Amino acid sequence: MKILVTVNPRRCAASENCLAVAPSIFEVGSAGYSRVKREDLSEADLDLLRDAEQGCPNQAITVEVAEEDS
Numbered sequence: 426m427k428i429l430v431t432v433n434p435r436r437c438a439a440s441e442n443c444l445a446v447a448p449s450i451f452e453v454g455s456a457g458y459s460r461v462k463r464e465d466l467s468e469a470d471l472d473l474l475r476d477a478e479q480g481c482p483n484q485a486i487t488v489e490v491a492e493e494d495s
């Protein structure tokens with residue numbers, strides 16, 4: 426399983442809701458907007474990611490899950 430998370434800086438309002446929900450995954454980038462700080466996301470992170478995605482007031486977070494090629 427491969428998990429791809431993106432934060433659209435054009436939508437991000439820097440509310441930091443996602444940092445409150447998942448501080449181990451999101452951080453504030455140099456431009457003041459949220460960004461993902463880890464590349465080793467796994468299935469164990471999905472619940473937090475979905476909570477952050479749904480809790481973003483501006484729909485700036487997109488979580489995509491793809492099965493790995495075998």
Ligand code: SF4
Nearest residue numbers: 437438440441443481
């Ligand atoms: S919750 Fe959404 S708007 Fe707020 S900092 Fe995170 S990505 Fe940006």
